[in-house]
Amino acid sequence: MADHDQILREKVAALPEEPGVYRFFDQEGTIIYVGKAKSLRKRVSSYFMNKSQLERKTRRLVSLITNLEYTVVTTEFDALLLENNLIKQYQPRYNILLKDDKSYPYVVVTNDAYPRIYTTRKLRKGEGTYFGPYASGRTMGTVLELIKKVYTLRSCSLPLNSQNVTEGKFKVCLEYHIGNCKGPCENLQPQAEYRQEVDEAIHILKGNLAPAKQYFRELMQGYAEKMEFEKAHRAKLRLESLEDYQNKSIVSNPNWPDVDVVTLIAGEDVCYINYMRIQFGVVNLTMNYEIKRKLDDPDQPAEDILTQVYLQLRQTYNSEAKEVLSNLAFTTELPGISHHIPQIGDKKKLIDMSVRNALYFKKDQLGLKEEKQTEKREDRILAKLQADLRLQEIPDHIECFDNSNIQGTNPVAAMVCFKNGKPSKKDYRHFHIKTVIGPDDFASMDEIVSRRYARLVAEEQPLPKLIIIDGGKGQLSAACEALKRVGVYGKIPIVGIAKRLEEIYYPEDPLPLYIEKKSEGLRLIQQIRDETHRFAITFHRDTRSKNSIKSRLEGIKGIGLNTADKVYKHFKSFKNITPDRLPELEALIGKAKAKLMMDKMNEG
Secondary structure, three states: OHHHHHHHHHHHHOOOOOOEEEEEEOOOOOEEEEEEEOOHHHHHHOOOOOHHHOOHHHHHHHHHOOEEEEEEOOOHHHHHHHHHHHHHHHOOOOOOOOOOOOOOOEEEEEOOOOOOEEEEOOOOOOOEEEEOOOOOHHHHHHHHHHHHHHOOOOOOOOOOOHHHHHOOOOOOOHHHHOOOOOOHHHOOOOHHHHHHHHHHHHHHHOOOOHHHHHHHHHHHHHHHHOOOHHHHHHHHHHHHHHHHHHHOOOOEOOOOOOEEEEEEEEOOOEEEEEEEEEEOOEEEEEEEEEEEOOOOOOOOOHHHHHHHHHHHHHHHOOOOOOEEEEOOOOOOOOOOOEEEOOOOHHHHHHHHHHHHHHHHHHHHHHHHHHHHHHHHHHHHHHHHHHHHHOOOOOOOEEEEEEEEEEOOEEEEEEEEEEEOOEEOHHHOEEEEOOOOOOOOHHHHHHHHHHHHHHHHHHOOOOOOOEEEEEOOHHHHHHHHHHHHHHOOEOOEOEEEEOOOOOOEEOOOOOOOEOOOOOOHHHHHHHHHHHHHHHHHHHHHHHHHHHHHHHHHHHOOOOOOHHHHHHHHHHHOOHHHOOHHHHHHHHHHHOHHHHHHHHHHHHHO
16 A cells, blocks of 8 residues: 555656646546646645645545546646536546536527428537527427417428429428418428528527517518508517517516626535526526535635536537626636626626525525435434334324313313324314213223224224324223224224333233333324323313303303303403403394393402
């Protein structure tokens, strides 16, 4: 190993102090990193000196290097281009990558005598002129729909040329008869006129609607002067279609030049980039990218990343802009392209808009990551609960029951439902105990469990993957008897949790299970149990309050059950029925009954 390191150091010491691109290889001969440098020797040697000061990922990279190669270039810009091409070609694992696995569509205008316009994902040299790529299929479809609506270009793939048309080899199709084509295949439309329409369509594909609008404006005026009003109307409709399309553009400002706008928001391990392409005063493309720093390189600032990524974006989207605006300086001068960081005016507004997009994109991405992390956490907890309770399935649907009464008064019960480890509050249920007299928790548990699952079975609703009973062996046994009557005992895992030592009881097993106190599975059980207890206590308190006010109201001579119930639903509490709310009470139950009620309350 020492010999190997010595060989690498000798190679590094022999590197020239000229700009160039270097490539690191692992023991399998795979390129794992590509970098550029103003001075190859200085840059590459920094990896092998003071390794302890390198970032963890960089140390990992260096430990894998078994060989290196380099290419000397003339300028730093040449190094940037070569680095970009090599990264795209080899996709080294330790480089930042502008990953985009999509194959974006293009619109092609063929080189035929009567050109066709259609979409393709394959670029064939010599076939025609390509426009794009379009990041949004909807945007591309809208442009093609506009062209189809405004012009009468052929959609067939017939090999139309002057000889075939002159010899009459083809016949017009349905498209001609419904007015979508003027029949160039039978020479019903002059080639010059057809080419004129194609040229106008090309202007639209370039994003410049002005020539097309001017063409139809002059056409409309010409027809109007000749008193050909029907043709003038058709030209007017096409002009309106162009104007409607322009009004629907993402952003439009005739004062904006043809420029690229690229901004970067840097994070610790990730950079967020927004790219906008502006042509003829219209933003016709906007894309967001998340760039992961696969190599924590202290010598690679955000400005360097922005420069490298912009070069890739420029090639990806075939940009010919002579000016680029950004929020950070480029580290390499791009020949033939002026670069600015505007501080005022319309150009500054473009930067601000791009930065806002990058920030919103960052917020969305971080939100997605947090959501995924939450989902992973819940999956982990449910898997742990499955292991703790020795269940056959992941308990992604859990229901828990609890009773609540005070010395047998107002007995009620509650059931809460957790789905995928989260409370599903729309599935919570309250129960009034109907068949049990006195404080009998076992009988009450039997009743509510029986009612719950008899209904689910009758309605053919999905059963839970786990039932938890808040209580010890007695309540658990009562719940099991209820499940047996319903016919689902043995189909649903059921356990009881005793409050004192948090023991877990299984049916027909006298010995409890003790789960490790720090287990995430036990914590989830406790959370569900506590939520059920809270829900039951709240319901019991509300029921007791309701019965109290209703009993007091019903005790007033002349106030019946229906009136008392109506007053309770409106006022909720006896103390809310105050003299200043007398008009409200009169409107609810009438003046006579309101007076009876107020008189009785004043006596109290």
